[in-house]
Amino acid sequence: MSDNTGPQSAYSVGAPRRERADAARNRARILDAAERLFHEHGVDSVSMDQLAQAAQVGKGTLFRRFGDKAGLAVALLDSREARLQAAVLSGPPPLGPGAPPAERLTAFLTAYADFLDAHLDLLHMSETARPGARYRIGSYRLWHRHVEWLLGQARPDLDATVLAHALLAPLAADQRMALRDEVPLDRLRAGVTELARSVLAGR
Amino acid sequence: MSDNTGPQSAYSVGAPRRERADAARNRARILDAAERLFHEHGVDSVSMDQLAQAAQVGKGTLFRRFGDKAGLAVALLDSREARLQAAVLSGPPPLGPGAPPAERLTAFLTAYADFLDAHLDLLHMSETARPGARYRIGSYRLWHRHVEWLLGQARPDLDATVLAHALLAPLAADQRMALRDEVPLDRLRAGVTELARSVLAGR
DNA sequence: GAAGAAATCGGACTAGAGTCCGTATCTGTC
DNA sequence: GACAGATACGGACTCTAGTCCGATTTCTTC
Numbered sequence: 001m002s003d004n005t006g007p008q009s010a011y012s013v014g015a016p017r018r019e020r021a022d023a024a025r026n027r028a029r030i031l032d033a034a035e036r037l038f039h040e041h042g043v044d045s046v047s048m049d050q051l052a053q054a055a056q057v058g059k060g061t062l063f064r065r066f067g068d069k070a071g072l073a074v075a076l077l078d079s080r081e082a083r084l085q086a087a088v089l090s091g092p093p094p095l096g097p098g099a100p101p102a103e104r105l106t107a108f109l110t111a112y113a114d115f116l117d118a119h120l121d122l123l124h125m126s127e128t129a130r131p132g133a134r135y136r137i138g139s140y141r142l143w144h145r146h147v148e149w150l151l152g153q154a155r156p157d158l159d160a161t162v163l164a165h166a167l168l169a170p171l172a173a174d175q176r177m178a179l180r181d182e183v184p185l186d187r188l189r190a191g192v193t194e195l196a197r198s199v200l201a202g203r
Numbered sequence: 204m205s206d207n208t209g210p211q212s213a214y215s216v217g218a219p220r221r222e223r224a225d226a227a228r229n230r231a232r233i234l235d236a237a238e239r240l241f242h243e244h245g246v247d248s249v250s251m252d253q254l255a256q257a258a259q260v261g262k263g264t265l266f267r268r269f270g271d272k273a274g275l276a277v278a279l280l281d282s283r284e285a286r287l288q289a290a291v292l293s294g295p296p297p298l299g300p301g302a303p304p305a306e307r308l309t310a311f312l313t314a315y316a317d318f319l320d321a322h323l324d325l326l327h328m329s330e331t332a333r334p335g336a337r338y339r340i341g342s343y344r345l346w347h348r349h350v351e352w353l354l355g356q357a358r359p360d361l362d363a364t365v366l367a368h369a370l371l372a373p374l375a376a377d378q379r380m381a382l383r384d385e386v387p388l389d390r391l392r393a394g395v396t397e398l399a400r401s402v403l404a405g406r
Numbered sequence: 407g408a409a410g411a412a413a414t415c416g417g418a419c420t421a422g423a424g425t426c427c428g429t430a431t432c433t434g435t436c
Numbered sequence: 437g438a439c440a441g442a443t444a445c446g447g448a449c450t451c452t453a454g455t456c457c458g459a460t461t462t463c464t465t466c
Contacts, residue, residue: 069424
């Protein structure tokens with residue numbers, strides 16, 4: 001628990017100043033309570049008030065620390081996401097470096113589809129708590145750059161920026177949540193694979 | 204104005220019973236006020252309270268009539284969307300019937316991209332007022348069926364259902380709103396065109 | 407044109423997200 | 437170990453979407 005997001009808010013970047021003891025204690029309390037309550041009652045049914053109460057912390061503290069519900073979800077996802085990031089950036093092929101771009105791309109997209117399904121609730125909260133949240137979160141930007149780079153490697157003639165957004169679009173939490181019943185995971189995986197394959201194949 | 208959504212709530216379907224006079228009057232008032240206020244202050248900055256007051260109508264009336272903010276947006280979009288629907292279903296090629304599936308598909312996707320940009324605010328409200336709203340709205344289902352059918356015509360070997368969702372995904376209002384600055388309209392159009400072309404081209 | 411049933415009205419009410427700011431706690435310094 | 441400045445706390449407050457239900461209006465029938 002709480003192997004998380006260093007000092008300051010989940011959104012901050014610089015500021016190397018050491019975190020105060022009470023702040024650290026409260027962050028841990030909040031994350032623990034969130035983990036527990038979300039697991040017990042489901043992400044959607046837990047209000048920030050309940051959470052603050054369960055963590056024995058004021059509401060102000062909760063929001064100052066994590067910004068909003070999305071920020072809290074990001075913090076909870078952090079360690080799980082870090083594992084996928086490590087695998088992509090420096091793990092073994094085909095997900096990590098070494099494999100040809102086309103293989104890396106489909107490996108990534110299907111891995112992310114699995115990740116999406118496994119943590120759908122938290123991802124949904126992190127992406128939809130406020131409009132456009134998905135596209136501002138650091139991790140999306142990372143995934144986008146990765147896909148963009150792979151596309152650029154394989155097909156320098158294409159608009160990699162736009163196509164990377166397009167390939168990631170069907171992996172948005174809101175779409176997945178809404179279509180989960182209609183589209184089972186294996187068909188989603190096959191779909192994004194087909195899409196990537198087609199784009200890389202060219203005409 | 205208020206050439207809109209017949210009797211009953213925007214969500215209802217059957218119920219051929221005639222609408223009461225006061226109900227009709229109030230619907231018109233609400234739609235007129237919404238059109239005006241949204242244009243003046245922007246969709247996001249107008250609260251349902253303000254709107255009810257401006258329309259000289261109780262809040263309960265507002266919500267009973269349109270269900271929620273998304274429903275109101277759907278009603279306001281109705282006539283504009285109807286034009287696009289008519290063009291797609293029975294207009295001249297390449298958007299309407301007659302052209303080969305591949306041409307119709309790119310014609311539709313680019314036309315929808317234009318439509319998206321032109322009515323982004325209302326579409327955003329209709330798609331994001333509550334989670335998954337986009338995928339339940341009647342119009343999305345229509346567009347999806349259309350794309351699915353075109354894909355099926357051209358490439359019966361593919362999973363048209365999934366790929367249709369994937370081709371429509373980059374045209375979600377939330378993504379477009381967030382990436383508007385990064386991706387100009389012509390690149391979005393080119394991107395979805397490239398995507399569709401690749402998928403139809405096969406290996 | 408009066409009565410009764412059905413549909414609609416409207417504003418008080420609930421609930422939840424996010425803000426504000428006076429107060430309490432911490433940390434480095436002497 | 438006490439002081440001062442910096443940092444964090446917490447709960448009352450605001451703002452908005454959405455609900456509820458007694459009062460009112462409309463429509464139908466005779």
